[in-house]
Amino acid sequence: MVDPVPGADAPHLPQRSQLVQLLTPEGERVEHPDYALEISDEELRDLYRDLVLVRRWDVEATALQRQGELGIWASLLGQEAAQVGAGRAMAASDMAFPTYREHGVAWTRGVDPLHVISLFRGVDNGGWDPVATGFNLYTVVIGAQTLHATGYAMGLQRDGAENATLAFLGDGATSQGEVNEAMIWAASFSAPVVFFCQNNQYAISVPLERQSRVPLYQRAAGFGFPGVRVDGNDVLAVLAVTRQALQAAREGQGPTFIEAFTYRMGAHTTSDDPTRYRLASELEEWKLRDPIARLKAHLSRQDKADAAFFDAVEREADELAERIRSGTVDMPDPDPASMFDTVYAEQTPWLAAQRDEFVAYRASFEEAGE
Template sequence: MTHSRHEPTGQAPMKMHQLITADGNRVADELLDEFVNDIDDQTLRNLYEDMVVIRRIDFESTALQRQGQLALWPPLMGQEASQIGSVRALEDEDFIFPTYRENGVAYCRGAVMSEAIGVWRGTSNIGWDPHELNLATPQIIIGAQTLHATGYAMGLVLDGKESLSIAYLGDGATSEGDVHEAMVFAASFQAPVIFFCQNNHWAISEPVGLQSHVPLAGRAPGYGIPSLQVDGNDVLAVLAATRWAAHRARTGGGPSFIEAVTYRMGPHTTADDPTRYRGVTELEEWAAKDPLTRMHTFLSNAGKLDDEAEAKIAAKADAVAAELRQACINLPDPEPMTLFDNVYVDEHPLLELQREQYRQYLASFGETPATASQNQVSNVQGSAS
């Protein structure tokens, strides 16, 4: 059986909130306008700069993977506005629960990308301190982070905090039981959590229309959660929509669900070949809605972006990419015994037993942990050649 549906069907379309059209024109939105009244020209340029930089990071990381320097990379091309608009609407004390694709969110949150890249090179489990950045470990298990975000938000209420949590998820995650459970708990306990769904139209190789015959944002009211559907390629509208949800959370309004309608222009990961399941015309259609081109046109037409500003933005993007490449290639290989670090908060007798057994295993080859690490690298390089 083949499925040709890419768009949800079965009920009237929801209102698509938008502030900047695909051709770069500013339009009014009765709900969102009030949430961006304070946005000045410099802030608009900063939003554009963020998108340019993270696309450059994305391109560089993809190239590093193709050159054998990274084991894997999850491209985010096409989703820059969704990530930048949402994260720039948050306060520092708000806690973020990302998927594996929110590298743009991590960059804006203050993660050092030259350190974060170690996750994809296989030299570390995480590239930042979650408590320092209020940014959780990237979640590989689809939908699990929504439960974590909801539980954290419930804790915020118990602690009398005014901050919130936000869970990033994709359209495919909405079919997971974890997401259902998280939304039930969030609604029942009016937890200050934002469910930010980036509908990029493809859950690996399955179109969104196969998973839902109604707009994804239309599911949330069934749980008692207010929702919005927003143009996910419009960074200003995404910023406003996330501010709307954040305001609800901070003022006792409980959870909100945002469906940012965007498009994954690249593969699911660098191990994927999207040409096997989607057509060229579809990609061309969404390329015309490119979030960077849209913002560039808007700023240029309004006289808010000159050649000097563009040159500075491009130079920054190049500098970040060069630093990332250099750091990636020179990342040190971890010592074998560090495998047991940060498994538990407190020491655990079974872990200590495993640590000692591994130490003895290495010693049986007449190796110290350091020489074992060197030999492992040599064996890998020898196999590759």
């Protein structure tokens, strides 16, 4: 379906014919010839709940950072549909490889928000079990997770497993060598991996038009596998496109590159000031494409949800916010020496010696009464 938003042919928005869309910004359900989606009213309500709770988590974490409780926070504001849609498209046995912003995907994989926040508070390196959740630990090194995902997918392939991996990346990461290397390997071995690029328009501060002379999804053709651009603010379209790409990967058809065309409504991280590189008018234009507002409009106009439902979701969001606030503040500080415990699966003599030296060094201050 074409994108009916006024101004959709502007330079910073895709041409109408390029965008897969199943739910317009006004909340109208439309069909696409290549991406049919059968979904129940209950599933629609569940998706709405996901979007609202994930956004509330993000808002609370941003506030906690501003209050000095977190060292930094990477906001997903505006990208909820891309992440929830992709996460809900995964099978339980699939594995996701995130960057450091995929809080919405973490939510869909059953990761406790406090286990993500503990990483940004500096309490640990990520408190969840990647094997149990099918959600790998966050990767801060830009693009490295695409190599991890491709290697994991090749392992699945050799084990004869009918699973797939989903590698998340941003538009800026497509300029990294690791991403290009990962796509070369994935194509060469028809690895069961889907590259899911959240194109939020700016990388950190560089606009898309400076990053690429062609739409990002078209780059996939150069590597020899399909690319598709989906409305990243349309949770239904993202769900349908990602589900189909993952199924193709499981069936041995090789990788797919998905470009979720979306927008980062906030800063790159809490250390960033987006007003220095983008216009307020652009932000206002993208507010009209808000992923939560469009699904709420659809549910309301089609009588698929009533006021009681929306009120209940808001109450649940308030409860989640309170749990996040109290849980973050109450996190105990770790023993500094524990940083040596999980570097390797098994302790090495060299690392054990470093740990002993560090413990003795700290003890020397206590002995001196400092």
